[in-house]
Amino acid sequence: MDDNDDNNASPSSTHTRTPLLQPILYNPEFYAHLESCTDTLKNDFKSGAREMAAQALQFLGVSIEMATITARNMDELWVMAVGAGKQLCEARPSMNAATTSCILHSLESIQERWHDMVPKSMDELAQSASARIDEILKERKETDAQLGRSVTFMVKKLLSETDTPTTTRTQPHLQIHILTLSNSSTIRNALLSLLANIPTLHLQLTILESRPRLEGASLAAQLLDNQEVRPRLHVTLAPDCAVGSLMPHMDLVLLGADRIAPSGATSNKIGSLAAAATARLGNPNPVPVAVISDAEKIGTTEPEAWHRERESHPREEVTGAYEQYVQKGVEGCEVFGEWFESVPGWLIKWWVCEKGVWGTKEVKEWAEEVKGLEWRVFGRV
Template sequence: MATVGYPNLDSYTQNTLALEFPEPGPASVGMQQNEKKCRWTRLKRVMGQSLTSRSTSSVKSLKPLSPISETDSAIYSIRAGPSSVTEDAQTTTWEDSEYDKQLNEAVSGLKNDFVSGAREMADSALSSLSSLIVVAAAAALNRDELWNMTISAAKELSSARPSMNAAITSCLLGALDDLSKLWDSLDKKRNKPPDELAAMASRQMVRTLEKRKEAGMRLSENFAERLRAYCSQRLNNTHTLTILTLSNSSTIRASILTTLSTLRFLHLILLVLESRPRFEGASMASQILSATSAEARGRLKIHILPDCAVATVAKDAQLVLLGADRISASGDVSNKIGSLAAAVCIKTLNPKAQVVVVSDADKIVAKGVEEGEKETHPASEMLEGWGDETRRDLAARIVDGSVEVFGEWFEWVPAEYVDGYVTENGTLDTSGVEKVAEEIGELREKIFG
């Protein structure tokens, strides 16, 4: 299926977008109003419970959804009256609906994605929301019902991974704000059918993804320009820069690749901590090398190091490059375990070095929601790196409780250790971060309430 209206996209992108954003077809001729009412009846009975049932944990930044009462029916244009729908049909389980099936799959996908970075997960959540709007349109009687189903899905997607929900939530909030404005402009009489509104939403989501891609390119270019200025001021014409980094951030990968292609005078030594227990740092090193041109590869040297070597190598680095899964309104940064050690070591052992965070601005959260819930992973992730005999012996002791294995993945780096936040909108200081946090808070209140 081609993505009509976007002729400038290459065929691969068109096909990808077509799969992610299928054009909704017209409702079947046999769909009667009472059948749609039945589907919405099943939806409203569980909408207030669905967030809790699908999430393994709650997030303080989200208000719990309230059950939709019979008195709310007027708001959603649900009218009581004679119906030919049987009680058996009305009590069909929620789990049988296509909407719920797709929502469960999307939430589960986010919960179990330990490979993608926060930015990639936000894009995935946006794609899922677009598909869910299309499915919801078949059950909704009008625009208000479709909007409320959309908001409910967005809240569940944003709470699927509490430790990484900053980017997901901000991405969805921005997309929904744009969608609301689009519907207001093209449906002033508020009488367009849900399937037409869903088609508008699909096209709008495509545009949103395109804008996010452009924003990612600007961020990488901004980082390259910051390095250009840094090199002219500090490298004394040596043209060799040593950067220490860790984990596997799509933003860091793109920033390194853009730097190599833009600053052709620069020779880059990249010190990458392997980032246990899943060794994302090693994966990032491999991906960077695979995407680097032959010319740039001649100016790039990568050293993969055990996490415990961070103090040893920090004294040789001129820059610590961190991604971010969450940035508080005061500028503290939540990132993969090992980030704080890298920042503290380099500031202690090499005070002239800088700690730079590269991140989309949508990782910044509003005041009051800084602390995401701790994400703890199973002991098996660490056990996989041990010898067979040790693993067998300690696995039994873990089961009986005599041994505990640390499983937290994320930690906070205080703002005092950060020299700058490179975003798609330029480099921010802590006052700039606070301003973005205020804007995000206002948008959250507007969309989620």
């Protein structure tokens, strides 16, 4: 097979190929660091998928630097970089779509940069990779603004198709009722951008408290801490079980995402399925459901595969809220401890990302692109 046809070609494959010395020298510092990074990601139950992807990318940069201790040429350094990237992607299967997409696109970009370099030392290659990773991390910060513009476009379109502006005694203003849940930094930033982009908008926001960790209450507190938008932000906190009673008063449901399947099925915090099903099926006039997410959370697997990667959390996360005598009385009960669930794509109207407002067609096309990239980079590692 010609090198240009090799789907897993190393960076040097477009130049005169340096023979790969076998086996690659054992590097205990590299593998110890990689194991520590993997454990950190595996046990991180506070960060969202986007934050976890950024952390994994930083870990990749350090791993490449440590690989230079034993890497004898560009090919060996690439093999170790790809191996590290794949292990980081597999650290937390239930939230790995964003990490995998981020690592894949970063490795591809590093590979392109290495292609353009004349033969350099291992240290210079690692410095080049580190510089590119720093650039990517800075570029990722612009995603919030781009996603905010996409959400603003969606809401403006929705408002133009529904009610006319509400008038107060001081000035006319737009009003929309939105329901959300959990504590997604992506949704939080999108809502703040929405209020900033539409100065006359008054947002009636209902947040389900999101048992058992009550992330919804945390989201409310963080939003209300923003004094600039607080006069136009009206928040109602509600128990999860009230979703059916609340839905007839809503104009829009916003869900976050930990990962999205090619079909559009979306994994998110428990309570998401009930909210989406109630919005679509529990009202004479269905309430549109939109997933707010970075495009990198679109992966290549469907929910059937996700079920093999279920996380089960300690029973105390649920029973800890009970009085002592109740905790003792339910010791013989099994306690449901899964905090993620899948929302079928047919319950969702829009997937809103930094690239625009997408339907199922665009989601599927992006997933196919990621699948191709996964084969080119990880194909035979």
